Amino acid sequence: MAALDPEGRFVFANGTYGGMYGYDDPVALLDEHWTDCLPTVEHGVVREGIEAVGRTGRWFGRTRVQSGDDTGRGDGDTDEPTGRRLTIVRATSGETILVVRSGRGPLAYEDQLAALSEATRDLFAVEDPRVIAKTTVNVAQNVFDQSFVAVWHQEGDSGPLRPLAGSDAVRVLTGHESLTLPEIQDGTFEMAVFERNERVLVEEFESTPDRAHPDLPLSVVLLVPLGDQGLLMAGIPHAGQFGDPTVELLTILGRNAGAAFEQAAQRRELRERNERLDEFTSIVSHDLRSPLSVIMANADLAQETGDLSFLDDVTAAATRMDRLIDELLTLSRQGRDIGSAEPVSLGTVAHLAWSSIAAPDATVSVTGTCTVEADPERLQTVLENLFRNAIDHGRDDVTITVGVEGDCFFVADDGPGIPPDRRDTVFERGYTTDGDGTGFGLAIVERIAEAHGWRIDVTESDSGGARFEFHGACDDETD
Numbered sequence: 001m002a003a004l005d006p007e008g009r010f011v012f013a014n015g016t017y018g019g020m021y022g023y024d025d026p027v028a029l030l031d032e033h034w035t036d037c038l039p040t041v042e043h044g045v046v047r048e049g050i051e052a053v054g055r056t057g058r059w060f061g062r063t064r065v066q067s068g069d070d071t072g073r074g075d076g077d078t079d080e081p082t083g084r085r086l087t088i089v090r091a092t093s094g095e096t097i098l099v100v101r102s103g104r105g106p107l108a109y110e111d112q113l114a115a116l117s118e119a120t121r122d123l124f125a126v127e128d129p130r131v132i133a134k135t136t137v138n139v140a141q142n143v144f145d146q147s148f149v150a151v152w153h154q155e156g157d158s159g160p161l162r163p164l165a166g167s168d169a170v171r172v173l174t175g176h177e178s179l180t181l182p183e184i185q186d187g188t189f190e191m192a193v194f195e196r197n198e199r200v201l202v203e204e205f206e207s208t209p210d211r212a213h214p215d216l217p218l219s220v221v222l223l224v225p226l227g228d229q230g231l232l233m234a235g236i237p238h239a240g241q242f243g244d245p246t247v248e249l250l251t252i253l254g255r256n257a258g259a260a261f262e263q264a265a266q267r268r269e270l271r272e273r274n275e276r277l278d279e280f281t282s283i284v285s286h287d288l289r290s291p292l293s294v295i296m297a298n299a300d301l302a303q304e305t306g307d308l309s310f311l312d313d314v315t316a317a318a319t320r321m322d323r324l325i326d327e328l329l330t331l332s333r334q335g336r337d338i339g340s341a342e343p344v345s346l347g348t349v350a351h352l353a354w355s356s357i358a359a360p361d362a363t364v365s366v367t368g369t370c371t372v373e374a375d376p377e378r379l380q381t382v383l384e385n386l387f388r389n390a391i392d393h394g395r396d397d398v399t400i401t402v403g404v405e406g407d408c409f410f411v412a413d414d415g416p417g418i419p420p421d422r423r424d425t426v427f428e429r430g431y432t433t434d435g436d437g438t439g440f441g442l443a444i445v446e447r448i449a450e451a452h453g454w455r456i457d458v459t460e461s462d463s464g465g466a467r468f469e470f471h472g473a474c475d476d477e478t479d
Contacts (some may be wrong), residue, residue: 298317
């Protein structure tokens with residue numbers, strides 16, 4: 001496929017299009033007028049199509065190409081004439097889109113079934129969602145002869161459907177500059193189809209209300225939900241229909257792709273759980289050994305000497321082990337998962353978190369609050385860990401500030417701060433500069449922030465202490 005500007009010069013061409021006309025590198029077509037690049041035998045049909053697109057927005061036809069024409073750019077090594085199917089549409093950004101398919105026609109039904117079976121094995125062999133989506137698009141294009149096809153995917157259990165892969169034809173229709181498909185948002189026709197999990201074949205698509213992409217010039221559209229994972233779309237820009245076998249095969253492809261997405265997600269979750277289990281096992285076997293050794297040694301000394309002062313070290317080591325185990329369980333059980341998110345007040349949760357901290361000389365000041373879409377318990381865990389971190393690394397009378405700036409909330413203190421060269425390592429598991437610390441508090445903070453989709457930054461507070469910023473967390477700011 002290719003795209004022409006209003007003057008008829010190429011602004012985009014993929015490798016297949018260039019190769020069809022004898023150009024090894026499609027870049028050579030850019031800025032050239034189409035009449036200088038296409039065989040003269042095609043000029044009449046292409047010109048007719050471009051003129052029709054100016055009136056109707058779309059055109060569909062067929063060319064006959066004879067090898068050895070006067071341009072020297074034939075369509076093969078033989079003298080047999082070869083047909084090409086040509087679709088021309090007008091993109092939303094004003095470009096003219098040429099989609100050319102060879103005259104070989106679609107594969108036989110039996111061959112399509114065999115290719116679908118082979119492709120399904122490929123789908124289940126990979127884990128990357130983008131590879132699954134790209135494979136699905138490639139099968140729809142090359143096996144089922146669909147030029148206008150795309151796949152959207154939903155991350156998690158809610159939110160928009162985000163584009164993962166699309167054919168050149170459908171991407172260029174949305175604007176050749178970015179080659180990026182828009183998201184499918186709540187309240188759109190396509191999102192409703194996805195939520196119902198029902199295949200839909202839509203005729204006269206352009207008159208369908210609440211379309212996610214109202215400017216996409218497609219006449220007939222097939223929407224196939226990929227289970228609860230995403231949506232497959234195939235479209236026809238000209239007057240025409242999907243044959244019943246094609247609809248059924250695309251539906252099978254979509255269902256298989258959905259199952260592949262689900263299996264890939266389960267694989268990733270299992271791997272992450274195994275990694276957390278390995279991490280937990282490593283910590284239990286290593287980090288708990290030190291305080292346990294202190295307990296055993298001082299208990300023996302107290303028993304041998306009768307000096308109960310040795311039990312002070314036993315109590316301190318046992319307290320550290322208790323805190324270490326508590327944070328280990330939090331780290332291993334919670335991971336990057338969160339419970340049900342709901343709108344909560346940052347200020348309210350900050351006061352709840354502070355009430356659980358035993359630090360009579362320290363103070364917390366909430367200078368601003370906002371509504372946060374969060375798991376309330378996990379948000380409280382974040383704040384509790386940041387408060388403890390400020391107290392453990394600062395003075396007994398440290399002052400902690402919770403505030404809001406735009407879509408970001410922050411927790412700052414007036415302690416010694418974190419040197420710039422250490423800010424990239426403070427979230428690593430086990431990192432601490434406090435001999436009594438566990439090194440897991442900030443690792444827990446980072447994981448919970450990532451689970452909510454927030455970006456966390458570490459910088460310096462106005463008083464020279466540490467400042468932790470959570471970008472993308474606040475919906476609105478209130479006094």
